[in-house]
Structure formats: C-alpha cells, structure tokens
Amino acid sequence: MSKRLLLSSLLGGLSLTMAVGLLGSSAWLIAMASTQPPILVLEVAIVSVRFFGLSRGVFRYGERVMSHDAILRNQTQLQTHLYRGLERAVPLKERTGSSFFAGIIRDVEIIQDRWLRIYIPWISAAISGLAGICAIYFLSPRAGTLIGTLFIASLIGIPMLTRRLSLHASNVSYVDETEIVSQISNISRGFLEAKIYGYSVSLQQKLRQTDIALARKESILDLGSGIGVALNILATSGAVIIGLTTAIHNVSQGELGAVNIATLTLLPLMIFDGISTLPSAFTLIGRIESAQKNIEGLAHQTPISLGTKIPETFEISLNNVRAQWGGESLNHQPITALIEPGTPLLISGESGIGKSSLALAIIGLIPYEGTILIGGESNSHLACSEFATLSLQSDHIFNSSIKENIRIGNPNITDQELESILKIVELDHVISHLPSGVDSVIGTYGTQLSGGEKQRIRLARALVRNTPIYILDEPFEFLEMDQAQRISKKVFERLSKNTLIVISHDQLTIPNVLRINLRG
Amino acid sequence: MKFFDPRLFRFSRSSRGFISLSILAALTLTFLTILQAMTIADLVVRAFQKREAVETLKTSILLLIFIFTARALLAIASDLINRRISARIRAELRSLLFTQSINKGAEINAQFGAGKLSLVATRGITQLEPYFNRFIPQLFIALFVPLFVGITIVLHDFLSGVIILFTIPLIPLFGILIGKYTESAMMKKWRTMGLLSNFIVDLFNGLLTLKVFNRSQKQEEKIHIVGERYRVETMKVLRISFLSSLALELIATLSVALLAVSIGLRLVNGSISLNVGLIVLLLAPEVYWPIRQVSALFHASAEGVTAASEIFDILDLNVNLPQGSITPPPNIKALAWTDIEIEYPNRITQRISAHEIRSGELTVIAGPSGSGKTTLINTLLSLVTPSTGVITLHHENGHFNLQEINREQWLRSIAWVSQDPQFPPGLISQSLREIAGDNKQEIVAEALRITGLHDSMLEKSLTDNNNGISLGQLRRLAIVRALISQRSIIVMDEPTASLDQESELSIAKHLQDFAHKGNIVLVVSHSPELISLADHVIDLNKNLRNNPNKVASQ
Known part of the structure; x- marks a missing residue:
C-alpha cells in the first residue's frame, strides 16, 4: 500500500464528488430560475456549475495518471522481489519452461487490478457518496439518514454479493485459462507431429471444449456482475x-424550501453512480486471489544458502555423492572420485539418471548426500560460481546479440579474446555470414540458430570465464563427429591445466582422463 | 491507430444474432433513458410547482419504479449478451489460429518467431475481449442514444437542440485531431513497451543460467531499471490518452454548462417551462456521455486493434506452397533431389547438392550444424519449397515430382522423429494405441524393448511440461511412436542424441533391419554407431558450400 494509491483514491473520490455537485447545483439553478428571481441570485449557482464541471475532469485526470504510475511502480517492485526470491531458490524442482515464467509475469499484472479496479473505485465511490449524503442531510436530515443507510448497505452489500456469486466461477476460469495456455503452447511446438500422427483434430476438439467450458463459467461470472x-x-x-x-413531506411541514425538491430528487442519481462499476470489478477477485496465491508460493521457495569462501587449491573430492531433489536422493549408485587439475573426469550414463543434477550438486546449487570437498573445504562454505564454471545443456540463449550472450560469461572480455574463442568453437564462419556479424540479435525474436550453433554459443560463454574449475554437460551435443572432434581437442587443450569434469554419452577423446559410468 | 480493423467483420458472422440483440438492448436502453428523464422531470414539476401530494403522484412513482426495474433487467441481459459475443469470437479465432498453425506452423515460426503464436492466441485474444464486450456495444450505444435523445431534446426545446447540434461534432473532430497528432508517438511507445516487457520475461527464463554464471545478482538491478523504464514509457503513452479524454470531457462539460446557463436564463424570462428545462438538463449529458465513453475506451480498443492486427497477420499469412493432388504411391523405391536452394528471411540461402536415397538402405545424413540437415528434412517433408531444384519420388511404375503429391497424405505416410518431440497431453498408452491400433500390443512391447524403455512408461501421463519424464525418455518415446506407426518411410533428426550407448546400438540395429526389409530410412545423426551401420552416408559438408555472397536481405 502506498501514499500514491491513497492519494489517487482521494482524487478519484473528489472527481466523483464534483459530478454529484454538478448535478445538485444545476438542479438547484434550474429550479430556482423557474421562480424567476433576479439574475444575481443565480450567479453563485452558475459559477459553481462551471467549477464542478471543469474540476471533475481535472481530478479524474489526476487520479488516472497517479494510480497508473503507482501501479506500474508496484509491478516493478513485485517483479524485482520475485526475481530476488527465485534467484535464491533456482534451480527449482519443477521444470521451468518458458510458459512458467510467462505465467508469473501475467500473475504480476493480474494482481495490480486489486487496487486499480477494486480498491480505488470503491474508495472513490465511498467518498463521493458520503459527500452527497452530507449535502442531502444538510437539506433534510430524514432523507439523509434514509438514503445514507441505503447507500452504505449497497456500497458494502453489492460487492460482497457479487464476489460470493462469482468467486467459484472466477477461480475455475483462471484454471481453464491456464489449461488453454498450455494446450496452445503444446500446439505451437508440436504442430507438425500432430499432423503427421493425425491427432490434430482431437487436439482441436479439446481446445474447443475447454473454450466452451470457460465461456459457460464466465457467463456465471457475468450473471454475478x-x-x-x-x-x-x-x-x-x-x-x-x-x-x-421526503422532500414533499418536508416542504408540506414547512421545514424545507420547495425549490430544493429538484435537488433532493436528482442528487441520489449521482450518489449511486460510483457503485455502478464495482460489480464487474469484484468478479475479478477470484482471479486476483489465484494469481496472488501462485506468486506467494513462488516468493517463499526455500533459498539455497551459498558460501563465500574461495579455496586455495581446486581439486574436487567426491565421496559417496548422490544429488537430491526435494529431500530425496537420486536413484543411482553413489559416486566417489578425486579430480585434480590436469586429470579430467568423464561421467557417462543413461539419460535421466541424474548426471546434470550431479553437476548442479558439485557447484552447490542443489542438496546432496555424501561429501563434496573443493580444495579440502566443503562446497557449502564456498562461493562456487566465482571459481567454477558449469555449462549446462539447457543454458538459456538470451534474446540479444551473440556478443552479449557470450559476454554473460565475462563482461570484461576484449575483442581479441572474443575472436579467439569464436575460432575455438568454430563460430567465426557462421558469424561472418550473418547480417550484423557478432552484433546480430538471436533468440526468440531474432535470427534462429540451429541446435549446434546454440550449443557452441553456450560453450563459448563458458570458455571466456577462465575459471580454475570447469564442468561441461554434453558440451558437443548436436555437433557432427568431425567438428566435435576438432572442437573438443581445442577445448581440452585450453583446459588442460584446469580441474575438469565432462558429462557426455559420447566417447570423447580426452587426454589423461578418468572415466565413471553412472548406473542405476 | 485505428478504431476498427475491417477484417474483424469476417468474424462477426457467427455472432450476428447476438450482435442484433446487443443493438436491440442499446435501443431499449435509449428508450428507457428518455422515459426516465421525462418521468423524473414530471414528478419534480408536479411536486414543486403544483405542490401535489405523494398520493396523487402514485401512478408516476410506480412508472418510475417500473422503468428502473426494466433497466435493471436490461443490465443483466446485456452483460450476458456481450459475454456470449466475445466468447464466440474468442473460440472462433482460437480455432482458426489452431488450423493455421497446423497447416503453416513452420512458416509462422520462421516469419514471426517461435512463441509468437501462443502469445497471440492467449494474451492477444484476451486483449481483444474488452474490444468486443465493451467497445463494440458502446459503439452502438454511442450511435443510438445521442441520436434519439437529441431528437427528443429538439422536440422539447429547439434552441437547446441547435446548441447540441453545433457542439456535438466537436467531440469526434477533436478526437480525430488528437488521435492524428499522437498516433506515431503512440505506436513508437507501444513498440518500446513490448520490447521492454519481453526483456523481463527473457531475464526470468534465463535465471538459472545467470545464476550458474554468477551474474544473476547483477541482473536484479537491471530488472528494476528496465521496470522503471517500462513505467516511464507506459506513462508517456497513458498520459497522452488520459489527456485526450480530459480534453473531450471538458468539451462535453462546457457544452452542458452552456445549455444549463441558457436554460436558466430563459427560465428567468419565462420563455420555457421548468418541465422542459429539467428534461433537457437530465438528457443533455446523455448525448455527450456515450461518445465520450467511446473515446475513454479508446485505450482498450487500441490495444484490441493492435492485438487483432497481429492475429490477422498470422491468419492471413498465405505462403501458398504449391501442392498437388496425387496420393503418394505405396512402394516408393527412391527419393532423389537435384541441387537445391532454399531461401530464408534473415539467413544465408541454403544450398544442398544432388543426392538419392533408396529403399532397402539405411541412409545417414551427417554434416556440421548449419550445413542444412534440418532444411533438407523440411524440404523432403514438403514443408518448404526450394527456390530452385526438384525432389523426385521413384516408384515401381515411374516417378512423381514431390510437388504433385498431396501434402496431407504425404505427411501421413512418413514416420517422423524430431529433436524436440511433442505428444498430445494424456496417457501415453492411449496416444500410442491410437497410432498402433488396438490389437497391436506386441508391436508396442517390441518397440519399447528396442528403445530401452520400461513397460511402466505406458502408465504415465503427459502434461504441458512433461513432469517426471526426461528429455531422453521423450526421445525414446518418439522413436517408439515412429516404429509402431508402421509406415514405410522413416525420417529421424538426431534420434539418439543424449541416449546411452546400449540403447543407441539397439536402435541403430533395428533401423538397419527395418531398412533392409525394403523401407526408406533416413536418419540425421553424428552417432558413430549409426554411421558404422549405415549403407549410405551423405556428408552434407563435403558436397556443399554455403555461398557467402548470397545473404538474403533483411
């Protein structure tokens, strides 16, 4: 909650109050004018009609600018907060595909509706309504009390009722939407296989059914609003x-000037106007709450504690090690090995057995059983990412230039270094054919690279770091044999003095290598 | 920015009935609004000027209650109608996008980037919804209410009618002027906003990579900086749009104030009655309000129209791949191609030299990444048409050009394994049964054995992110699917990448056997096992050089 949001609620309230004032004062003006008084009597009313009319728009403008600004600030804050929370918690057990993060960003946006479409309009309606009721009370305490009671009952009761009617449908529609998002992402990746293996029709029917189910639930939502x-x-x-x-009664009792009958009759029209937008806004509550729950679940991931020390020497000793996910050890034989600089270790084994998890455990990013010592010190006390480089198969290729992608490994890299690394991974040719060379944008919105080209960018990104320890996970995946041979020779030559672990199912020629086959 | 994309008309057909109902609702609302103003004015005049008691006003009060009740019922009905319209259009657009992605998925991905389709089909369509269920109904209201209310005012008080007639065109006029003035600035800002929000998603997607490379904490500040820039850019756009609606609101308010003062002055010299004055006072805002409301919804509509144009760009993508009508012949003896060239936007033109693959042989395609392996496969699957060169199918009694063959049927005759296999969501056993048929359980068991998968795999269920099933297992499953489909042409892209050697060998041997039975087996691979068992190896690297001078222009 911020001052900006409260201030914009106040501005919104003032804007609606001006609308109440406009109708009230013009009703009085016309009623008064019909009694044909001297023009001077009307002057004040004429001025206030103009004042209310002009200031309503100005306050409304202020409210909109201020509230959107505050909402966007909150959004950035929440994104940063989530990034910080997730940064500490990754790697997450669930596979975190691109639809997962797109979902987070969507949830962050949905949550903003809580203030923008619910709280601010509600507070504005309350302020203007109460202001109008004060005016009525001033003219006729009896009418003020009665209309005031009706107003407060509506202000609280109507949104509550709408919320109740639509909460379930709103939750379910959120689930359906998520389902549709996942079905569509399945289609956009698997269109060809759907066609070849003939299941596109059944996929299409399923999508239609979900869409129809969603529409049915939404019509319940709209019934609520x-x-x-x-x-x-x-x-x-x-x-x-x-x-x-009441005005007629008051006038007959002589408690009220007859000219006020028009004002008392017309004012309620505007007083209740603020409530009219609330029902459709309150149907959003279920959605907002679902999004909020998702986000809170994410922000409260248990962070992984990382050490700060840097060891003197860089040999790695593994003793009966198995990586763990969610407190459970992976299902392979525990691994024991000593890896010294100059004597690389090659880990092979079936896919899915846990080779990549082992790599994450060695650099301290996931828990494990057994002991892992680097330079004689347990890796949980060490700042592993400072002196060890792990290159994963799944490393993200960012939607920026090739150069920026590689510079993630080392922001201070010189152009010569970059050039020599590009030669090692044989990307120099590919790049010279691209329209903007090393500054060509790649990734989702840029040039599409082949699997092998992406893999070589990952490799280059790792090599530029020059750390004492290297762990390479399937580094030559998708490369043709001759090329893999050539590049691996150059890479191993470059890393011949480092502590090196290579994970691969290929039979790589590595000088001086230890081999371990991971078995179930 | 446009208010309306004419292409949207095409999709109003299915909801024409509901749109007529929406028009009817707008007309009824107009009628009730006028009646309400007249009744209230009548009540006030009788109570104030004629000092009538509540008892004599009873009929009019009952009429007022009736009008309000009718309005309440109309509110429920029109909400439901509008939702129906948008749900129909949404389902229809999604279904069209689906068909388009099945048919032209490769071109869509090449032209708009992977991920664009799912973005448009989800977020794009959501942005379109307020356009249909708020903006379009409002447009009808903006047409009818001012017209009929205006006529009512003219009939009661000609002078007020004249004032309205002269002031009302100011609103659309200023709206258009402001729109024209801000259009290019808005478009530029929208684009910047899109880029910034993509940047943030991209950072989240790369979180683990950044963390492993010890760069994630530095990026935290960047999220903040980019978020702030996003806010500043968005606020520039919003301020323009809020300012324009303020301008329009001020015009409307000043016009109403002008009316009110003129009525007041004429009341003073007795040239009109209080009844007329009140009716005009209550109705005048109703003339300006709907038109202003349309401008206020302009923001939502601009977003919707932008989303719509993105949807239509995809739907109208008409890469008319030449396609024939001939059913693929059953016994294909060979697939041959001349030197071929394929042009891609933003990429080097791929050249692939002439080769032939024959049935009865295990053919392996090797070559470094970027040498055109995937392009060759796409060409053979008839997903891309080469700009020069021909692919020929040889069968027992002659030959066909691939372009003469019906594409649907051609694809259905090929068993294909991709690098990133996809399956329909649901039980694995179910989706395999649909391919193998019910009575072919032995075939499935055999295929599982060959690929080294356990039987328990069948009981697992695939969801969006394939929880609990590794990429290696998915690739094995894709091989199983290809084997049990019993098609005489198998095409595989790196099927054994990241599998252990034992399975690799078993799969390679089976592929060899299958080829030797007279089938066509084409595998892209750099696996030594596969290459050593191959009867025919095509090394794309040796026979091909990318032409460095021929870079497709951007």
Missing part, C-alpha cells in the same frame, strides 16, 4: 423516490 448492477439500479430508484417523497 449483472445482478450487482441491477441491484444498484434498484437501490438508486429507491433513493430517488425517498428523496422526492
């Missing part, structure tokens, strides 16, 4: 009639 709007219209009519009859 429709009933809310309808109740507000009825409440307004009640208030108009109360205003009129």
Whole structure:
C-alpha cells in the first residue's frame, strides 16, 4: 500500500464528488430560475456549475495518471522481489519452461487490478457518496439518514454479493485459462507431429471444449456482475423516490424550501453512480486471489544458502555423492572420485539418471548426500560460481546479440579474446555470414540458430570465464563427429591445466582422463 | 491507430444474432433513458410547482419504479449478451489460429518467431475481449442514444437542440485531431513497451543460467531499471490518452454548462417551462456521455486493434506452397533431389547438392550444424519449397515430382522423429494405441524393448511440461511412436542424441533391419554407431558450400 494509491483514491473520490455537485447545483439553478428571481441570485449557482464541471475532469485526470504510475511502480517492485526470491531458490524442482515464467509475469499484472479496479473505485465511490449524503442531510436530515443507510448497505452489500456469486466461477476460469495456455503452447511446438500422427483434430476438439467450458463459467461470472448492477439500479430508484417523497413531506411541514425538491430528487442519481462499476470489478477477485496465491508460493521457495569462501587449491573430492531433489536422493549408485587439475573426469550414463543434477550438486546449487570437498573445504562454505564454471545443456540463449550472450560469461572480455574463442568453437564462419556479424540479435525474436550453433554459443560463454574449475554437460551435443572432434581437442587443450569434469554419452577423446559410468 | 480493423467483420458472422440483440438492448436502453428523464422531470414539476401530494403522484412513482426495474433487467441481459459475443469470437479465432498453425506452423515460426503464436492466441485474444464486450456495444450505444435523445431534446426545446447540434461534432473532430497528432508517438511507445516487457520475461527464463554464471545478482538491478523504464514509457503513452479524454470531457462539460446557463436564463424570462428545462438538463449529458465513453475506451480498443492486427497477420499469412493432388504411391523405391536452394528471411540461402536415397538402405545424413540437415528434412517433408531444384519420388511404375503429391497424405505416410518431440497431453498408452491400433500390443512391447524403455512408461501421463519424464525418455518415446506407426518411410533428426550407448546400438540395429526389409530410412545423426551401420552416408559438408555472397536481405 502506498501514499500514491491513497492519494489517487482521494482524487478519484473528489472527481466523483464534483459530478454529484454538478448535478445538485444545476438542479438547484434550474429550479430556482423557474421562480424567476433576479439574475444575481443565480450567479453563485452558475459559477459553481462551471467549477464542478471543469474540476471533475481535472481530478479524474489526476487520479488516472497517479494510480497508473503507482501501479506500474508496484509491478516493478513485485517483479524485482520475485526475481530476488527465485534467484535464491533456482534451480527449482519443477521444470521451468518458458510458459512458467510467462505465467508469473501475467500473475504480476493480474494482481495490480486489486487496487486499480477494486480498491480505488470503491474508495472513490465511498467518498463521493458520503459527500452527497452530507449535502442531502444538510437539506433534510430524514432523507439523509434514509438514503445514507441505503447507500452504505449497497456500497458494502453489492460487492460482497457479487464476489460470493462469482468467486467459484472466477477461480475455475483462471484454471481453464491456464489449461488453454498450455494446450496452445503444446500446439505451437508440436504442430507438425500432430499432423503427421493425425491427432490434430482431437487436439482441436479439446481446445474447443475447454473454450466452451470457460465461456459457460464466465457467463456465471457475468450473471454475478449483472445482478450487482441491477441491484444498484434498484437501490438508486429507491433513493430517488425517498428523496422526492421526503422532500414533499418536508416542504408540506414547512421545514424545507420547495425549490430544493429538484435537488433532493436528482442528487441520489449521482450518489449511486460510483457503485455502478464495482460489480464487474469484484468478479475479478477470484482471479486476483489465484494469481496472488501462485506468486506467494513462488516468493517463499526455500533459498539455497551459498558460501563465500574461495579455496586455495581446486581439486574436487567426491565421496559417496548422490544429488537430491526435494529431500530425496537420486536413484543411482553413489559416486566417489578425486579430480585434480590436469586429470579430467568423464561421467557417462543413461539419460535421466541424474548426471546434470550431479553437476548442479558439485557447484552447490542443489542438496546432496555424501561429501563434496573443493580444495579440502566443503562446497557449502564456498562461493562456487566465482571459481567454477558449469555449462549446462539447457543454458538459456538470451534474446540479444551473440556478443552479449557470450559476454554473460565475462563482461570484461576484449575483442581479441572474443575472436579467439569464436575460432575455438568454430563460430567465426557462421558469424561472418550473418547480417550484423557478432552484433546480430538471436533468440526468440531474432535470427534462429540451429541446435549446434546454440550449443557452441553456450560453450563459448563458458570458455571466456577462465575459471580454475570447469564442468561441461554434453558440451558437443548436436555437433557432427568431425567438428566435435576438432572442437573438443581445442577445448581440452585450453583446459588442460584446469580441474575438469565432462558429462557426455559420447566417447570423447580426452587426454589423461578418468572415466565413471553412472548406473542405476 | 485505428478504431476498427475491417477484417474483424469476417468474424462477426457467427455472432450476428447476438450482435442484433446487443443493438436491440442499446435501443431499449435509449428508450428507457428518455422515459426516465421525462418521468423524473414530471414528478419534480408536479411536486414543486403544483405542490401535489405523494398520493396523487402514485401512478408516476410506480412508472418510475417500473422503468428502473426494466433497466435493471436490461443490465443483466446485456452483460450476458456481450459475454456470449466475445466468447464466440474468442473460440472462433482460437480455432482458426489452431488450423493455421497446423497447416503453416513452420512458416509462422520462421516469419514471426517461435512463441509468437501462443502469445497471440492467449494474451492477444484476451486483449481483444474488452474490444468486443465493451467497445463494440458502446459503439452502438454511442450511435443510438445521442441520436434519439437529441431528437427528443429538439422536440422539447429547439434552441437547446441547435446548441447540441453545433457542439456535438466537436467531440469526434477533436478526437480525430488528437488521435492524428499522437498516433506515431503512440505506436513508437507501444513498440518500446513490448520490447521492454519481453526483456523481463527473457531475464526470468534465463535465471538459472545467470545464476550458474554468477551474474544473476547483477541482473536484479537491471530488472528494476528496465521496470522503471517500462513505467516511464507506459506513462508517456497513458498520459497522452488520459489527456485526450480530459480534453473531450471538458468539451462535453462546457457544452452542458452552456445549455444549463441558457436554460436558466430563459427560465428567468419565462420563455420555457421548468418541465422542459429539467428534461433537457437530465438528457443533455446523455448525448455527450456515450461518445465520450467511446473515446475513454479508446485505450482498450487500441490495444484490441493492435492485438487483432497481429492475429490477422498470422491468419492471413498465405505462403501458398504449391501442392498437388496425387496420393503418394505405396512402394516408393527412391527419393532423389537435384541441387537445391532454399531461401530464408534473415539467413544465408541454403544450398544442398544432388543426392538419392533408396529403399532397402539405411541412409545417414551427417554434416556440421548449419550445413542444412534440418532444411533438407523440411524440404523432403514438403514443408518448404526450394527456390530452385526438384525432389523426385521413384516408384515401381515411374516417378512423381514431390510437388504433385498431396501434402496431407504425404505427411501421413512418413514416420517422423524430431529433436524436440511433442505428444498430445494424456496417457501415453492411449496416444500410442491410437497410432498402433488396438490389437497391436506386441508391436508396442517390441518397440519399447528396442528403445530401452520400461513397460511402466505406458502408465504415465503427459502434461504441458512433461513432469517426471526426461528429455531422453521423450526421445525414446518418439522413436517408439515412429516404429509402431508402421509406415514405410522413416525420417529421424538426431534420434539418439543424449541416449546411452546400449540403447543407441539397439536402435541403430533395428533401423538397419527395418531398412533392409525394403523401407526408406533416413536418419540425421553424428552417432558413430549409426554411421558404422549405415549403407549410405551423405556428408552434407563435403558436397556443399554455403555461398557467402548470397545473404538474403533483411
């Protein structure tokens, strides 16, 4: 909650109050004018009609600018907060594909509706309504009390009712939407296989069914908001009639000037106007709450504690090690090995057995059983990412230039160094054919690279770091044999004095290598 | 920025009935609004000027209650109608996008980038919704309410009618002027905003990579900086749009104030009655309000129209791949191609030299990444048409050009294994049964054995992110699917990458056997096992050089 949001609620309230004032003062102006008084009597009313009219728009403008600005600030803050939380917690057990993160960003946006579409309009409606009721009370305490009670009941009751009617449907529609997102991402990746293996029709039917189910739930949602709007219209009519009859009664008792009958009858029309947008906004609550729950679950991931020390020497000693996910050890034989600089270790084994998890455990990013010592010190006390480089198969290729992608490994790299690394991974030719060379944008919105080209960018990104320890996970995946041979020779030559672990199912020629086959 | 994309008309057909209902609702609302103003004015005049008691006003009060009740019911009905319209259009657009992605998925990905389709089909369509269920109904209201309310005012008080007639065109006029003035600035800002928000998603996607490279904490500040820039850019756009609606609101308010003062002055010299004055006062805002409301919804509509144009860009993508009508012949003896060239936007033109692959032989395609392996496969699958060169199918009694063959049927005759296999969501046993047929359980068991998968795999269920199933297992499953489909042409792209040697060998041997039975087996691979068992190795690297001078222009 911020001052900006409260201030914009206040501005919104003032803007609606001006609308109430506009109708009230023009009703009085016309009623008064019909009694044909001297023009001077009307001057004040004429001025206030103009004032209310002009200031309503200005306050509204202020409210909109201020509230959107505050919302966007909150959004950035929440994103940064989430990034910080997730940064400490990655790697997460669940596979975190691109739809996962797109979902987070969507949730962050949905949450912003809580203030923008619910709290601010509600507070504004409350402020303007109460201001209008004060005016009525001033003219007729009886009408003020009656209309005030009706107003407060509507202000609280209508949104509550709408929320109740639509909460379930709103939650379910959020689930359906998520389902649709996942079905569509399945289609956009698997269109060819769907066609070849003939399941595109059944996929399409399924999508249609989900869409229809979603529409049905949404019509319940709208029934909720429709009933809310309808109740507000009825409440307004009640208030108009109360205003009129009470005014007639007051005038007959001589408690009120007859000229005020118009004002008392027309004012309620505007007082209840602020409530009219609330029902459709309150149907959003279920969605917002689902999004909020998702985000909170993410922000409270248990962080992994990383050490700060840097060892003097860089040999790695593994003793009965198995990586763990969610407190459970992986299902392979525990691994024991001593890896010294100049004597690389090659780990092979079936896919899915846990080779990459082992790599993550060695640099301290996931828990494990057994002991892992680097330079004689347990890796949990060490700042592994400072002196060890892990290159994973799944390393992300960012949507920026080739140069920027490689510079993630080492921001201070010189152009000569970059050039020599590009030669090692044989990307120099590929790059010379691209329109903007090393500055060509790649990734989702740029040039599409082949699997082998991406793999070589990952390799280059790792090599530029020049750390004492290297762990390479399937470094030559998707490369043709001759090329893999050539590049691996150059890479191993470059890393001949480092502590090196290579994970690969290929039979690589590595000088001086230890081999371990991971078995289930 | 446009208010309306004419292409949207095409999709209103299915909801024409509902749109007529929406028009009817707008007309009824107009009628009720006028009646309400007249009744209230009548009540006030009788109570104030004629001092009538509540008892004599009873009929009019009941009429007022009736009007309000009708409005309440109309509110429920029109909400439901509008939702129906948008749900129909949404389902229809999604279904069209689906068909388009099945048919032209490769071109869509090449032209708009991977991921664009799912973005448009989800977020794009969501952005389009307010356009249909708020903006379009409002457009009808903006047409009818001012017209009929305006006529009512003219009938009651001619002078007020004249004032309205002269002031009302100011709103659309200023709206258009402001729109024209801000259009290019808005478009530029929208684009910047899109880039910035993509940047943030990209950072989240790369979080683990950044962490492993010890760069993730430095990026935290960047998220903040980019978020702030996003805010500043967005606020520039919003301020323009809020300012324009402020300008329009001020015009409307000043016009109403002008009316109110003129009525007041004429009331003073007795040239009109209080009844007329009140009716005009209550109705005048109703003339300006719907038109202003349309401008206020302009923001939502601009987003919707932008989203719509992205959807239509994909739907209208008409890469008319030449396609024939001939059913692929059953006994294909060989697939041969001349030197071929394929042009891609933003990429070097791929050249692939002439070769032939024959049935009865295990053919392996090797070559470094970027030498055109995937392009060759796409060409053979008839997903891309070469700009020069021909692919020929040789069968027992002659030959066909691949372009003469019906593409659907051609694809259905090939068993294909991709690098990143996809499956329909649901039980694995179910989706395999649909391919193998019910009585072919032995075939499935055999294929599982060959690929080194356990039977328990069948009981697993695939979801969006394939929880609990590794990429290696998915690749094995894709091989299983290809084997059990019993098609006489198998095409595989790196099928054994990241599998252990035992399975690799078993799969390679089986592929060899299958080829020797007279089938066509084409495998892209750098696996030594596969290459050593191959009857025919095509090394794309040796026979081909990318032409460095021929870079497709951007």
